[in-house]
Amino acid sequence: MRWFVTAPMFAAFVLPLPASAQQPRVHDGVHVRAAFGAGYGADSATREGDVGETEGTVGGVALSGELSAGYALFPGGLLGAGFYFNHVPSPKARDIVWRQGLGTIEIDEIEFDHGGYWMLGPMFDYYPIPSGGLHASLAVGWGVFGLGDGELDTGWRVDTDQKGGGLSGAVGVGYDFWVASGVSIGVLGRFMVARGSAEDDENADWTHTVYSPALLFSASLD
Secondary structure, three states, X not given: OHHHHHHHHHHHHHOHHHXXXXXXXXXXXXXXXXXXXXXXXXXXXXXXXXXXEEEEEEEEEEEXXXXXXXXXXXXXXXEEEEEXXXXXXXXXXXXXXXXXXXXXXXXXXXXXXOEEEEEXXXXXXXXXXXXXXXXXXXXXXXXXXXXXXXXXXXXXXXXXXXXXXXXXXEEEEEEEXXXXXXXXXXXXXXXXXXXXXXXXXXXXXXXXEEEEEEEEEEEEEO
16 A cells, blocks of 8 residues: 555656756757957058058957857757957057158058958857857858058048958857756857958058957857
């Protein structure tokens, strides 16, 4: 008689356990992430035109972020695509060297109206432990960068407004914390780089090597 009483009580506690495990916190299936933060955007640029060759480095604080989506080829291994961006509100160029027929001129600083760099392309994100938070990502694609007009400290305006593109890549390492079933938040360190060319309003040719480190805060759905 005692067995008939204890058996149903035992079943009442044990049988619901598999049901509660039907939605484990694992990075599998569809994965969507949005991340925003701050970083630094830099551009090692060379300009060749009718008035000679100019080279220098442009940089400034950047507003950075990304939007990505993918699907798990296997638990923890996500393949998809992403949009990665960096907006530099007030980039400045320093240690500019201008070589022309009369010799070489060094310019201390040029302040540009704006600058930016974004990339669109496929990505792979890997969680070594599918239920854990540590992950590393790799993305490649086409990068587009722009640079507005500039102004010297003397007030002389420089017409450089341009947009160009080239091959680009991004690597990142982050950690996510589960806050609900299928929902996580985290931090992500990212480094982007691109190499390409552009043409400005004066038909001068530019060569750019752009790079941007950033620290982002992310939210993901699995």
